[in-house]
Amino acid sequence: MVAGVAGQPIAHSLSPVIHAAWIAAAGLDAVYRAFGPADHAAFAELVSEGRRGVLRGLNVTAPFKEQALALADEVSLTARACGSANLLVFEAGRVRADSTDGAGLMAALAEQAPALDVTGQALVVLGAGGAARAAAAALKAAGAEVGILNRTVQRAQALADELGVAVIGSGALCEAALVINALSVPPEIDLEALRPDAVLMDMTYRPLLTRFLADGRARGLTTVDGLAMLIGQARPSFQALFGLAPPVVDVRTVALAALGAVA
Known part of the structure; x- marks a missing residue:
């Protein structure tokens, strides 16, 4: 399974670090990586790859959250209320949009x-x-x-x-x-x-x-702090992308190490 986070810029994102820790602990045959579409057309193509089964799903960050909502076939009530989506799940050629930010x-x-x-x-x-x-x-x-x-x-x-x-x-x-x-x-x-x-x-x-x-x-x-929110939104995203709850892992410590900060 291939999933990831899409945004521009994206090199700063800690989402791949967090999800990789859960993937390893769960023993999944999966990868979660960063995608940096250059513009909205490139993001639309990335979503098209998802429709074709290349990707399991995407977390979405700026500047593509509103576009993510617009490209979806099914939209959760939460995402509709937010006016944007930070999570796209691809299944059988269809796109489901949700927001786990709240x-x-x-x-x-x-x-x-x-x-x-x-x-x-x-x-x-x-x-x-x-x-x-x-x-x-x-x-x-x-x-x-x-x-x-x-x-x-x-x-x-x-x-x-x-x-x-x-x-x-x-x-x-x-x-x-x-x-x-x-x-x-x-x-x-x-x-x-x-x-x-x-x-x-x-x-x-x-x-x-x-x-x-x-x-x-x-x-x-x-x-x-914002890291607590990042981890909080990642948990339901992982569940939606990979079909199981995140394993018990101290991902904050892992993220802090990548961030170069102290708890």
């Missing part, structure tokens, strides 16, 4: 901020792109009161209208039990305005300890 986010919160119950809580997502959409959709489904904070209010409003969440200003940060950075750059917010029990999460894992998380830790806040 599951990964919730798994990361459960692991690194176990005291946080998002139900009924005011939460803030920074950004209005694809990562923000997946986060907002998952948190809304979990019963949270989600607010979108983005420099471009029009973009934030479009996302909020689609998901049924709110657009907020920076003044609402003082009420947030959780603030998630879904931007590709460090956010410019006043951490001193946050509740003393607020949780900070960053969806990136390069670097593992972002400036946002480091500043939060310095203030004594609980932090959740």
Whole structure:
């Protein structure tokens, strides 16, 4: 079985390291590799190879998540709510699309901020792109009161209208039990305005300890890193791709070694 992750750029991805550890532990005759289509036409050709049985499936990252959804024959309710797909499974010439990003986010919160119950809580997502959409959709489904904070209010409003969440200003940060950075750059917010029990999460894992998380830790806040989310979304992906649950392996330690970081 051949599966992998597709994106551009893709050389930085730790997904092959994580899945390879599970494949080895399970003793599977399989390979999981990185694919770097040069453009959307090349990604479409990669999906066509999947339809022809060359590939078992793909995880998908930027900039192809929306295209992945559009190319699928079957789309899960979760992927439809997110407006994108990070998982394609090929079977009998057909393409099934799903999104495990939300599951990964919730798994990361459960692991690194176990005291946080998002139900009924005011939460803030920074950004209005694809990562923000997946986060907002998952948190809304979990019963949270989600607010979108983005420099471009029009973009934030479009996302909020689609998901049924709110657009907020920076003044609402003082009420947030959780603030998630879904931007590709460090956010410019006043951490001193946050509740003393607020949780900070960053969806990136390069670097593992972002400036946002480091500043939060310095203030004594609980932090959740992007690697926990990456591993959390990889678990259901592995199950869908290879038909079995991931073996019990300390993949975080394996990923940290590849990342050159410490736990």
